[in-house]
Amino acid sequence: MLVAQSEIKSDINLSNVAVATGGGILGGLIGAAVDSARAKKAEVLIAPVRTAMANVDGDALAIEAAKASFAGAQWYTTAPETNFSKDNSPAGKSAYLDASSNAQTAFVEYSYDLSPEFDALRIIAKIEIAAKNNAPGQTKPEKRLSPKNLVYSSSVASVITLPEASKDKDVNAARWAADDAKLVRAALSQSFARLQSLVPRTLALTDGEGEALTRDKKNKRIFAGGFFGRPQPAPDGTTLLWTGGGFVEVAPLQ
Amino acid sequence: MTLSSTFDNTVPSQVKLSRKASLCPVRIIALEDVRRSPEMIGVHDRRPIYAPQDGAAWLKSIVQALSTRGIAVSFDTQADTAVGATAKIDLATAWITNTKVNISANAVFRMHVTNPDKTSFERSYRGGNSRMTYWSNGRPVLQQAIDTAFARALDAMAVDLLATCQSEEISPA
Numbered sequence: 001m002l003v004a005q006s007e008i009k010s011d012i013n014l015s016n017v018a019v020a021t022g023g024g025i026l027g028g029l030i031g032a033a034v035d036s037a038r039a040k041k042a043e044v045l046i047a048p049v050r051t052a053m054a055n056v057d058g059d060a061l062a063i064e065a066a067k068a069s070f071a072g073a074q075w076y077t078t079a080p081e082t083n084f085s086k087d088n089s090p091a092g093k094s095a096y097l098d099a100s101s102n103a104q105t106a107f108v109e110y111s112y113d114l115s116p117e118f119d120a121l122r123i124i125a126k127i128e129i130a131a132k133n134n135a136p137g138q139t140k141p142e143k144r145l146s147p148k149n150l151v152y153s154s155s156v157a158s159v160i161t162l163p164e165a166s167k168d169k170d171v172n173a174a175r176w177a178a179d180d181a182k183l184v185r186a187a188l189s190q191s192f193a194r195l196q197s198l199v200p201r202t203l204a205l206t207d208g209e210g211e212a213l214t215r216d217k218k219n220k221r222i223f224a225g226g227f228f229g230r231p232q233p234a235p236d237g238t239t240l241l242w243t244g245g246g247f248v249e250v251a252p253l254q
Numbered sequence: 255m256t257l258s259s260t261f262d263n264t265v266p267s268q269v270k271l272s273r274k275a276s277l278c279p280v281r282i283i284a285l286e287d288v289r290r291s292p293e294m295i296g297v298h299d300r301r302p303i304y305a306p307q308d309g310a311a312w313l314k315s316i317v318q319a320l321s322t323r324g325i326a327v328s329f330d331t332q333a334d335t336a337v338g339a340t341a342k343i344d345l346a347t348a349w350i351t352n353t354k355v356n357i358s359a360n361a362v363f364r365m366h367v368t369n370p371d372k373t374s375f376e377r378s379y380r381g382g383n384s385r386m387t388y389w390s391n392g393r394p395v396l397q398q399a400i401d402t403a404f405a406r407a408l409d410a411m412a413v414d415l416l417a418t419c420q421s422e423e424i425s426p427a
Contacts, residue, residue, distance in 0.1 A: 005349065006348075007347060010353055054378055086297075087291075089297050
């Protein structure tokens with residue numbers, strides 16, 4: 001169980017100045033400066049949200065969601081120990097594989113943030129299963145964590161949108177922070193609860209079923225909640241996408 | 255990387271002190287790192303950032319930096335403790351993360367203060383620093399970022415602690 005953050009994160013939309021100016025060094029420098037300024041502003045805007053939700057234990061919510069998500073997976077047998085760590089680096093995960101006596105280890109990593117426009121809360125659950133032993137011919141221990149050597153990999157997201165969100169991110173940020181971050185608390189609960197359904201659903205897919213969803217070219221990809229994917233049947237008001245690596249659900253805050 | 259074992263108190267304080275003001279005595283009676291994984295300070299560029307091995311000494315060096323912000327800091331174990339307010343301090347957050355081109359460091363202390371007149375209050379104090387990772391010179395940029403975050407949190411704490419002595423002599427920047 002990995003949660004490599006201590007508070008809710010901010011995000012930005014990257015500037016396209018570098019592209020618009022032809023990709024030269026000057027454009028790149030200007031683009032980097034714009035992105036840096038946006039990141040600083042996002043950190044300022046999210047600070048009151050973080051302060052208001054100081055007593056929210058995001059780690060505990062993630063641990064609970066992970067346990068519930070994996071409880072129903074038939075192929076998964078939990079080892080006696082389920083460890084928590086904030087170190088999601090390849091070196092950290094590799095060290096865990098070395099220390100573990102299990103042939104395979106599932107790394108479930110949760111990350112949660114507010115979208116660049118502060119109009120949605122997003123939680124992503126990244127699931128990777130790695131083997132303790134190196135693949136034949138591999139000598140670097142961290143290569144066990146490279147995508148091609150993973151036994152299994154998927155990424156599932158739940159996006160909860162802010163009702164009647166403004167186009168002004170300052171306004172949205174203030175709404176998330178208001179009343180002791182009431183809306184963030186509700187969105188976190190809703191999002192983690194949704195992941196408890198979405199993760200087992202993703203885990204239950206066979207390789208063939210996942211491949212069929214990915215190759216279904218008649219089902220045109222759409223953009224929702226910051227993700228591209230092929231739309232799947234979903235309840236009214238909710239959008240469900242198959243991204244190729246897992247499900248993404250976009251739903252309004254209840 | 256591992257952060258340096260003591261806090262580098264070279265980030266200028268933003269607390270404005272009166273030249274005539276004497277140091278305000280505050281006794282720290284509890285100081286604790288209450289983070290879930292105190293060994294970790296973040297992950298940057300897919301590499302872990304570790305807290306110093308001696309977490310207690312590191313934390314003490316951070317809080318000791320209140321002494322350059324108008325506070326005469328003493329710790330419970332010191333016999334020659336001056337009379338004044340007492341404080342219990344928890345380090346609740348210390349984390350470095352990436353925000354696209356920037357690294358962002360955040361630090362939060364929770365402080366419970368008991369005034370000499372026995373009234374008390376508890377507040378959280380946040381410091382942050384977001385900066386580009388490019389063109390860094392001198393100290394490692396990650397170290398600078400987290401030290402700046404600590405410095406800003408200490409500034410906020412100092413303002414409230416100074417108010418326990420002579421509030422008319424100080425003002426936030």
